Amino acid sequence: MIALLLLLIPFVAGLGSFAIKQESTAKNFSLLVSIFILGLSLVAVFTPVGASFDSSWLTDLGSRFTLKLDGMGKMLCLLTAVSYPLIFAAVYKNEYKNPGSFFGLMLLTQAGLMGVFLAADALLFYFFWELALIPVYFLCSLWGGEKRIAVTFKFFVYTFIGSLLMLVGILYVYFHTADHSFALQSFYNAQLSDHQQSYMFWLFFVAFAIKMPIFPLHTWQPDAYEQAPTATTMVLSGVMVKMGVFAIFRWLLPLFPNAATSNSIIIIILSVTGMLYASLIAIKQDDIKRMIAYSSIAHIGLMCAAMFTNNKTAFDGVMIQMFNHGINVIGLWIIADLIEKQLGTRKLSELGGLAQKAPALAILLVIMALANVALPLTNAFVGEFLMFSGLFQYNMFIAGVAGVSIVLAAVYTLNMVQSIIYGNLNTVTEKATDISSNIKLVLVIITLVIIALGIFPQPLIDLTKSSVEALFVKK
Amino acid sequence: MPIQYYIYFCLALFSIGIIGVLTRRNAIIVFMSIELMLNAVNLLLVAFSKVHYGAALAANPNTTAGIDGQLFVFFIMVVAAAEVSVGLAIIVMMYRNTHSVDVNFLNRLKN
Amino acid sequence: MSTVQILFSFLSVLALFGAIMVLVSKNPVHSVLWLITVFFAISGHYILLNAQFLAIVNLIVYAGAIMVLFLFVIMLMNLNAEAEPRKHLWMKFAGVISGGCFLMVLISLIRQTTELTGKTVLMKEGNIGLIKNLGKALFTDYVVPFEISSVLFLSAMVGAVVIGKKD
């Protein structure tokens, strides 16, 4: 039941929010709703396993409206639920034309995300997969930057092609299930020859790879992140990217174990290439947003590589990294947005010396940056440590090559820090002021999460342990 | 008389009709070529009907096999008549507006 | 070479020649006249096949009504030879070629058929073509299409009115 609520409340609230005209009302409303959902998801997290919902939907197709809340789902719902209040609070002072629709669409996106994380039925999953995408399309095209329409459209079509291919895959598997049903379990039990698996695997993988995104299918991402309104960008990179990772765990690996193992080396090499490639490009980026985008591509690349090592340690790492990366990158986006709003530029070369004007910002930025380079005692470290050790056990050499990205990450992140907060003030940064209370609050919360999870990662690991176990039980 | 001859003949007629449609620009001539095609079909149908009749005749002296073919021809003629009335009406309407019956004269709709 | 064969070949040649003349003659009026010739030839074929009713209907409806209508329209528009401008030669060429291809393909298909060998058309005799039998069939088995075709005429009529009426 609680699963259904997690899904329905944002959906209904989102629809309702369209009616709201005044800015303040819309903001408060959505903020309250998101906080309420956060509370709800906390309850969900602490309820023992089995918080699920099931009702008949398309009986003649053998598809049921089934929601399931396992460890991984819990964690990602929590991530979604946590990130939304933060985002809403962070953009609380921003101006939006017809805010009702904006926040409505945001909430609809949340509903879609929740659905993706909860769905235990292939067709339902596909539904939410799209439902999460469409509001984003409107958000980006209506409230985005100047090149928004073209960029968003590219992003939309790109992901849409992916999901359509996945749909074909779903259909194919559906007709190979014993009891012609879309239910998760009967999908797991579907009998597929290795040959069939290898085809289906790619159909599914492309969809997820585009979403994550994995090199070389990533080119929509920097543009999209750059053009989208920051609140949406946060959702995109903080949560929506995790859809792909989640989907690989929930669908790809259990469905096509053999294909996954036989193709793992290709995908891992791709991902590692992507990591280094993205890091190199990030070094050269002069635009904060694009830099963050590329660094996030690099991090996702590591996750993807770790996911195909077929190694428990790595899986644990990916699980918690899903959460941590979400939190950290949101923090970085908030700061990037802050700087752009305040100084009207995102060019690193035009910034400098903010530490003198905005010490609080400087400190928080430094902490975010350290989390971004996965320094120990920040949350990112644990995840990357586990993933790397898993990757290392898969193949030492690849792990070593991938490790170079640690150094590169330090390079571009420190470049960013240095050129933003260090050095002398210039004409642009003269007018900078320290951050406003609401953003400071958000960032401090994020910082606390970063450090807390950096020192005590165990709760997260335990939360998702069951899901990891399940992945191995299947095989 | 072997049926092949009829088939060849009717196909030839039909093809001539097609060629007419393809090569002439005068709407009326084109339309006439179409009528030509229809007639080819008619003759073929009748010929076939007689073939089937002849085949059935051996078994049963007063069979009516093949009669449907000739009736079909009748219906074709009905339809043709109706089409002609409408078609000519359209051509006339066009002629009223453009003072031409050239099929390609109006070429606003393309690409 | 029986008379039937002679007649058949004569009529066929006539029809084909007329058909070709329909296409090649510049003046629409001539084409109409040639088409009428073709129809007559075909009616001849019908008679040869002892389908008298159709022969008559063909003459009355086609050669009579329809062709007259055509002629009427053409004369009303007094189209003459120059009315039709030259068409690109290659278009004509392509038309002929593709028509020929169509014919070739179909004929080659027919030539391969084993089933048709020995099937002959019953000439002259046979009474299914007589008005009595046809009428019986038409008003018993085929009454439904017969009635429905009235809808066809109705729509055609309405259509003609809608289009022709001045407004």
Added chain:
Amino acid sequence: MNAIIFSAIMGVVMMFSGILLQKKSAVTTTAIISLILLLSMNLLDSYSIFSFNVNTHDLLHFNKFGLFFNSILIAATLIFVLLCGSDIEKTGVNVADYYALIFFVLCGTSILTSFNGLLMLFLGIEIMSIPLYILTGAEKKNLKSNEAALKYFLMGAFSTGLLLMGIALIYGATGSFALQVSATMAASAGTIPTSFLQIAGLILLFVSMCFKVSAAPFHFWTPDVYDGAPSVFTSFMATVVKAAGFFAFLNLFESNTTILGPSWKILLSFVIVATLLVGNITAVFQQSIKRMLAYSSISQAGFMLFALYSNNDLAKEGILLYAVAYCLATIGFFAILIKVKDYTFDGFNGLAKAQPVLAFTGVVFLMSLAGIPLTAGFFAKFYMLSSVVKSGGSLWIVVVAVLFAAISVYYYFKVIQSMFFKEGVPEIAAITSKFKAGLILVAAAIIIIGVLPSIVLNWFYF
């Protein structure tokens, strides 16, 4: 039988209503009432509660599927008249005659949904087409309309010629016009040497049916005719008529496919791919939304052809669902299009500001056409694809289809972009609240079907 008889009668009634009634709106009302009557008659027939039983000597054959499909078509017509009635009145003087013709078309569709022989097929097609030639040319002073009418007529007549040649050859092979005969031959096609005459006939039949449903490479008339015809009638042609054509196509080739052997699938996949290609690719670069929709209707036809490709029960359900979804969306969107003066994309700029209701419902329609989930269009496509997958058909054609579907998103969303994301002041005809309500209802229906497609199908299965 009810549908045929009553549609004919209603047609006559409409003819006279033109003379008796002065006010055009009154005519429209009459049309609506008689449509409702027709629909109810047809439904009664399909529930076999009250129906005229004429001995058709197996020329017609009424089954539940056909009758239900027919009622869908009638209902679509009803919705069409409800939404666009006022625009039909604007088209020309003799409104009553237009309605009469529409009813005759319905008569033709009723025949096509119940024909059991090539003769009735032929008659049905003709009865359906001839009024359409007229409707296409309804705007007599408009040269585009004239041109469209002429083209449509000439090509239509030509394809009729091909159809007849096909029928003649089949008759030559089988000695009968009934479907069953060829079916029985098909059953034993493996044993006896396949009759080449019949094959030639079937191919010609196939071609002419492809022409009717505007499948490439026989689609050429579609863009020009749809573009030139008065928009109201375009939406009618593009939905009801095409759906009927599809039903006839399906019904005709349901049992005859085996005769053609392997080449059947080859020909069909060739046609499908060509149709999807031409439809989607050409639509991308259109300036006029109306013409874009014409091409998009071609691409939709490409999807519907999948029902033919995999003819199994899923395909039947699919074609039903597709007919419903496609008719609703297309009629709905055309209703909006008609209200906008300028048919180019820029004509829609800023519609969301000027007429939010139109814009939002428009988005629903377009998304349904594009096959985005939560709309009926999604399940329509979904059923089609799944039927192919189920029939064990080769997967590559499905992949091709979805890729083209992704392309189709491009031009559909271009409209959304200009409605929502671009600034402008569209000139829009007066919008009545009734019209808005109608649109909203249609959109709601689309979404409901999009969430629960089973309601349509359950209705079909009773």
Added chain:
Amino acid sequence: MNKIVFLVPLFPLLGFLINGLGRKSLSKSAIGIIGSGVLLLSFLTSCYLFSIVASAGEEQLQTVVTLFNFISVDAFTIPFAFQVDQLSVLFLLIITGIGFLIHLYSTAYMKEEETHHFGRYFAYLNLFVFSMLLLVMGANYVIMFIGWEGVGLCSYLLIGYWFKNNDFNYAAKKAFIMNRIGDLGFLLAVFWLLFRLGTVNYNEVFTQVANLSSFDIAAITTLLFIGAMGKSAQIPLYTWLPDAMAGPTPVSALIHAATMVTAGIYMIARSNILFTMAPTTQTLIAIIGLATAIFAATIALKQNDIKKVLAYSTVSQLGYMFLGLGVGAYTGAVFHVMTHAFFKALLFLGAGSVIHAMHHEQDIRKMGNLKKFMPITHITFLLACLAIAGIPPFSGFFSKDEILAAAFTKNPLYYYIGVGGALMTAFYMFRLYTLTFLGKFRGTHDQEHHLHESPAAMTIPLIVLAVLSVVGGFIGIPEAFAENKHWLEHFLSPIFAESTKLSTVHHLSHSQEYLMMGSVTVLIIGVILFAVNNFKKFTGGHELEETGFGKLLQNKWYIDELYNNVIVAPINSFAAICKNFVEKSGIDGAINGVGKLVSYSSRQLRLVQSGQVASYLLIMILSIVVFFIIWFNDITIMKFLNKLF
């Protein structure tokens, strides 16, 4: 061993939090008191711990204390545990003790800073000490790694302390990144251990070391050593250390001389067993260490920046320590770490006091004759110089001698080269000393006018350290002088027990040792006198232009330029290619190309719709023909299609 262990790192952490958060509100004096007070507290705690450990003596004392489980997955569990044994407690004393002195010194040295920067400074300093303590006390490699990266971070923050100056920022970044390279090696080693043993706890690793194949050990040790290279500034990763002198002088003293840079030595000493079992790695270490020692020394000969000279001497001294580790003289290395901590910290602080007096003038050519103005600094500095030069009985002598002796037993060549380095050390140290304190003053007049002895807060640490560097050596008197007087060796023996078992060190005969010591000492004294006489009469300006070899040395063998051109520049240009070409034209271009293709083909396909009925019908007829042809040879087409899909 009880919970009190946690107090040691806890105090600095508290100090960091208080100073960090309250840096705006607290007054300078308060900050200073807190900052150094917490160090004093943890120093006292460490003394207590030391007493426990020392009293425990030979028999094994329970040394590991677990706080909580940091990471626990199926494959392995990593406790957040501390280990206090002889080795770590020794380092605790060094870190907290010297750390305290330097904090004290800083309170005076940093007086001019604004209050909140002052607070920031002490916060960083405390944080550094905290991480250093983690590094030393960690009971497994992961905790050590936490500290390892932590100190790297703090050094980054402190080098870039004056963040307005971008050169400093670059120096800081360089330091961090170079350390990262090393850290990568360390991390890979940790993964390797986890992979092979499933644990990283010292006790378990060292007991299960037998399960490792020799290749594994060699690889692991090499990777660990790479980590050490980064942290302890060995060839080829040493170039960050001289640049790190950008930070405030006390920082250089604490981080870049006394404590952080010795982390590498600590780590290797900690995992001595592994290294003892990997002779190849040991030779590698020895060679690299020796090379670094010589190489850095040569550079130091020609430097004119007082801190740069000290920096290079640090590098060179670290080289000696690695030489010690390489030849298996772990005790000697640790011993040298300790003594070096004393005198090098002293040198830096002295230099700091000089710089403080000279108003941030660091060029020794502009100094001279300072002994007259600042006697205490002068005396302490002189003592430190003697200590580092290795004049008996100063501390440096004993430690260095021990290492050299061990080197000799391993391979005499090591010894001779080592001695060469020692001589150079003596030379450049006394060149520095002479130019700074003797001769005549070469600075500007107002500088001369303002010259003064530093305040007590600065001189007290100097004095304390001076005493230590004089007497520090006596805890490790070699066998040659007195049997079993080598207290340190006994103290540390439990740590290195395993290694000593494995390695058969044949001791030199005492006579040999006397000979060596004597000769070396004589040589060194000679060099010192030469240096002093040579530079006494140095008077400013002329001889600035070095030529040939000298120029090469003055420019540090152009190593930085080399790195820039060979490594940094290529990477940059490659990245640029990726960004501007591969990404834009290559991948994204391909994606957009598809879109372009679609619209292009659309534009072409439109033309087929020519609007002419005839052409439409023509295509229809032709396609019918095609259909028939397809039908004619459908079998072959089927075959083809099946081949295709």
